[in-house]
Amino acid sequence: MLGKTPKATAHRPYYNCGMELGFWERTSGTWINAATVLAGTLVGLALAGRLPERLRRIMVQGVGLTTLFIGFTLAGALNRVQGGTVDGLIIGLVALVLGGLLGEWGRLEDGLERLGHALKTRFQGGGRFTEGFVTASLLFCVGPLTLIGSIENGLLGDDTLLMIKATLDGLSAVALTSAFGVGVGFSVLVILLYQGGISLAAASVAALLPDPATDPRVLVVTGVGGLMILGLGLNLLELTRIRVASFLPALALAPLLWALAELVS
Template identity: 65%
Template sequence: MLEFWTKTSGTWINIATVLIGTGLGLLMRGRLPVRMQQIITQGIGLITLFIGITMASSLTEVQAGQIDGVILGLLAIVLGGLLGEWARLEEMLAAIGDWLKQRFQGKGNFTEGFVAASLLFCVGPLALIGSLNNGLTGDNTLLVLKAVMDGIASIVLTSSYGMGVGFSALAILLYQGGLSLAAGNLAQAIPDPATAQPVLLVTGVGGLIILGLGLNLLQVANIRVASLLPSLFLAH
């Protein structure tokens, strides 16, 4: 049996980089004019769109009998969105962000930063496959790579949204840490997570959600991305 630290080391490293990045972002934020903060947010929005498109392309590799992966992705997004709206997930996640904002005296776009960072850092193949590898073999290579990327992103996000980004570490702890600890059971259902059809489908649907987040960051649309989260579970 792998020890607790060995199974979850990548998650703790990821949390550390996000917190360090948030601290650096807060130092930068007070020194940047508004127009520079806006261009940073737009840059994040563009790269988020690219990540979303790259992930969503996984749907073209999915085939369930005669049903195409794009159709499966559409069904998952629509049905998941309906479930999310029924459960009022958007309001629930915003309420958590608002509570944290009041509890820790956050300012500005605290809730928006918490929600955006939590979704960006937790929805993606690196979080899923990296957590499974870490929990099964103790190999945290993928999560360390993700940690570096998240740390850089948190600097930029914090410079625009503020300290709410740092609290996304709670979402990373619950999601990645939970996956790593449950990896033994998940491995029996997903023997090869890198090529398994369910993982490709989840990655594609996650990419569509990330696309929505990117459009929100660019203020092109106002997509209720939190309400789409049940789509990830339906995609399994």
């Protein structure tokens, strides 16, 4: 998740070359990302018993403040998009509201929490297991590095962006685990399914996204994702409680709304 929108890579042709790559070459970044999160979780668990509460709290607050900054930065992508005559910010707002309504109707946040509770019971996790699982799953999977990095990995075998993401996620996992416990580590299941799935499916979307870094559909997803990341930052700082998972449908609605605005404008 963490990181800024990558610059355009015009020298990299996005054509359907993924079929020539092996499974490891197309998903290497995802496996490395999962490994760094697990390593960060182990370090966080080792520190948790030795750090006083005030130090654990300050670590999470540091991640929270950084998350807010990244969220603001990514949300700015909406200012770079225009769907016909409709401003990108309007598209993002409508996507977020409609997506939030759909997410609450489908009780996505509750579903993710139920999965966290099931894992907690199955593996006898303690403390704030579910909160850590939900927070880490969203934090590590919402953002442009996940989307663009997975597409590059799946198409070209280039895991550079996912390696950057893996480093940032691993460091964040240390701080989150020290506060929430082992539930953070179980977010690797979501990383493997979501991020790995995008990498494996990348070849099929190559024709639709000739340059993912500058494509307006990716930019609106980035902007909406940035707004969701802002919500995660507020939650980490315990300023309020935003049901961020309920907004997940907005990520799918944003490019559809952009296409509609292009069509009718």
